[in-house]
Amino acid sequence: MKWSFSNDLPIYAQLIEQIKTGVATGAFPRGERLPSVRDLAMEAGVNPNTMQRALAQLESEGLVYSQRTAGRFVTGDEERIGEMKRSLAHGHIRAFMAAMNSLSIDREEALALLEAEYRKETGEDEHSDM
Amino acid sequence: MNILTCKDLTKKYGRKTALDGANLTIESGHIVGLLGPNGSGKTTLIKLANGLLTPDNGSVEVCGMRPGRETHALVSYLPERAVLPLWMTAAQTVDFYADFYTDFSREAAQEMLAHLQIDPKQRIRQMSKGTREKVQLIMVMSRRAKLYLLDEPIGGVDPATRDYILNTIISHYNPEAAVLISTHLIADVEKILDDVLLIRQGQVVMQAPVDRIREEQGMSVDALFREVFKC
Amino acid sequence: MLRKLMKHELRATGRVMVPMLLITLICAVGGNLSVYHLVESGSVVLNFLGIMLLTAFFAALAGTFIVSFVLMIRRFYQNLLRDEGYLMMTLPVTVNTHVLGKLLVSVFWAAVTAITALLAMFILMFELEYVDLIFYDLGEMLALLQFDDLYLMDYAGHAALFVIEVMLLLVAADACLCLQLYAAMAAGHSFTHHKGLFSVAAYFVFAAGWSILKNGAQRVFYLAAPDGIRLGLQNISAFAATHINMLAMLLLTVIPAALWYAVTIWFLKHRLNLD
Structure with missing residues (x-):
């Protein structure tokens, strides 16, 4: 690692x-x-x-x-690990939110951008055997 | 237990004062960085700990003893300069160290030489500067000493060798020994240090753990150094 | 520890001395050839070759002595007072051991060089006809020592003792010279600048100092010695006189040698100044 x-x-x-x-x-x-x-x-x-x-x-x-x-x-202990994962994720999410804030991107736009990126990723996977 | 103590250590060269009442304590199991600008007294301090100089005032003790024959057996010293006789081969250098130091491991030295692809029959004279430094380091780290004094161990070498050297220091970590690294290249070395000693104009101005500095000052030791010693 | 130091010292010096000594012996063979066959031959070319070989021999001989001397100085300076000093002076070895080790190896090579020189001269002069003569002479000498002439036995005994005394004196003198140079270097090196100059100055200061001391002591001895001793000294046999003389010379060599040893140790222990 x-x-x-x-x-x-x-x-x-x-x-x-x-x-x-x-x-x-x-x-x-x-x-x-x-x-x-x-x-x-x-x-x-x-x-x-x-x-x-x-x-x-x-x-x-x-x-x-x-x-x-x-x-x-x-x-x-799966639960403990799950908790920790969530806590890490929480940290990353707050960092994302702070970054978006500093760019003056509001909640709706941020969520929309996020959605779009996720869709693009799964969309690429569907078309991956080109 | 205290591996190295300096109390009001003072050394003058003519009118110039190299060390002016330096105080420090290094305990076993610690890797300590000795940081300071040129002429701040780092090399003088190390020479005093080695018994290569005698103090004008104050004292220096290794494991509670004044520097001398007994402490030489406990201290593994890596000088800043090339000191191995040029006519010796790498193998003869191993012989030499094995002869004089009971804590020297022939196998460890030979293994490291092989790992770095250094031909034991090659003479020091025929080696490049970098290879000579590696040989010197191998000899020093193949001893199981109580105090390692490393004077600028990563100064003139390439980044890959630098990593190897720092790795070697970590892998030889011994909770009963202490390592003192005198260097300018703080950023590279910071991560492997427990504590740092900042020395300026012959006096120790700060002795603190690396993480405490980062926590309290909110900056790396490298950054702190640049601030404290701003020109 | 002393043995180990000497082992490494011999390794370091042998690389230079052994080839020189071998070259000298080889040149002696060449010289022998030249003396007995080339130099007085009819041909000009062979004459010339003969002369070259002889020159080579004497050059090798002189060179070996010079190298032995220079090496002695260089080893002390290079190995203890320069960069190598950082390695040597941090060994778990006392300063005494360092100086003794260097001294013993230096005297060793001086002795070996002298013996090789004698051997080389022997090889140079060697001729098969001589072998007969030598054995004949040896036979005659041994016949003389037939334990029936007390005076000759006595003489032979004293002669043997004298030879031993001479050899001891030569060894002591060489040791004294080495130590004198070591002391000068150790003293000169304690200064921050102009170390070479100070070393030379130290040599002369020490030599002068000893000279004054010696003269002073001699005068005191003559003035203070009670008449009984003086008269006694005038009435002893030639043999005794020779031995006492040798003893005196030996003492006058060993005492300053010890003095220079002490000076060297003091400077290395208290004024070491590796830069």
Whole structure:
């Protein structure tokens, strides 16, 4: 999975966000074992302590759990994951709304544009064997 | 446990004061960045920690000891310049380190040399600058030391090598050791640091965790550095 | 640690010294050829070739001595006081060990060079006819030592002791020279600028200092020595006198050597200034 970081936010916060996204997209499948802290840190190119901090936070939120010697696992709890997905989606939606606002595009126009884009995507799928 | 402590560390060269009462503490398990402009005292500080210079005032201690033969065995030092004898081959360099450092892993060094496709029979003299730096880094990181002092480890190398070096530092992370990285290239290195030490005109003006700086100042350390040290 | 340092030091210096020594020996063979067959032959060409070979030999011989000397200086300077110093002076090794290691290897090569020179001269002069003569002479010498002439035995004994004393003195003198140069370099390098100049100056200052000390001590000795000792010294045998003389020379070489050693160590421990 691809890690990307911005400069002005704390790294551990961004790690939490990206791991959550990874769980949502299935890059970290539910119920499956996560790579070790060191391996994750190497993958992401970050300090292992920072990665540890992020994982500890995710543990306290119940998204991951650790088993003594076996390592860390993504929760199997579908509901929890669903909740998290929705929360992430919520974040993206608010960001979208803020962007539309700054462009002075009102609710109706925004929804219409959104509809059109979705239709275009499914429309392309129908005509995909050209 | 405290791996490196400096108390009111002062060093003068004639009339010029390189370090003016520097204070800092680095604990085990931390990767710390030593950031500051040229002439701020970074290299002097590292030389003092290595026992290559003696303080005029104050003290520097590694694992509670004054720099000397015992601390040399605990400290793995990557100097900024090329220091390996030119006549040696890569294999002889491995021999050398293995002979003098009990914490040196021959296998690790040989593996890294192979991974980077460096011919063990090639002489340092015949290597490009970048390859020499890689060899030096390999030797330093193949030791299981308590304190790693890296002076500008990613300075003159290409981005791919830079990534490799930073990766090597992360992969060798040891909760019982500390790493001090002195560098200008803050943006590249920020993500792997726990804390940063900002040094200016021989004094440590700030010691803080990277994430705290980002949270409180709302900017990266790189950006903060540019502000603090604006010309 | 000393052994390991010396192993690497021998590796570093052997690469230069061994070829030089081998070249000298090979040139000695060439020289031998030249002396006995080429130089006084009828042909001008062969004469010339003979002279070239002899020149080559003496050049190689002189060159090897010079290289041995320069290498000794260069190794100390290059390996401990320049960029390599960042590597060496951060090893878990005491300054004492560093200096001792360099000193022992330098004296080693000086000795090897001297022995090779003797061997080379021998090869140069070697002729099959001589072998007979040598063995004949050796036979005669051994016959002389037939333990029935006490005076000869005594003489042989003292001669042997003398030879040993001379060799010790040569080794001590070489060590003293090395250490004198090490001390000068260590002192000169402690300055920020003009390190080379200060090293040369240090050499002369140290030499002058020792000279003054030595002269002063000698005068004090003569003035203060009680008459008994002076008279006693005038009445001893030639053998004893020689040995005492050698002992004195040895002491006058070893004492300054120890002094330069201490000076070198002090500067490297307290005034190391790698730039």
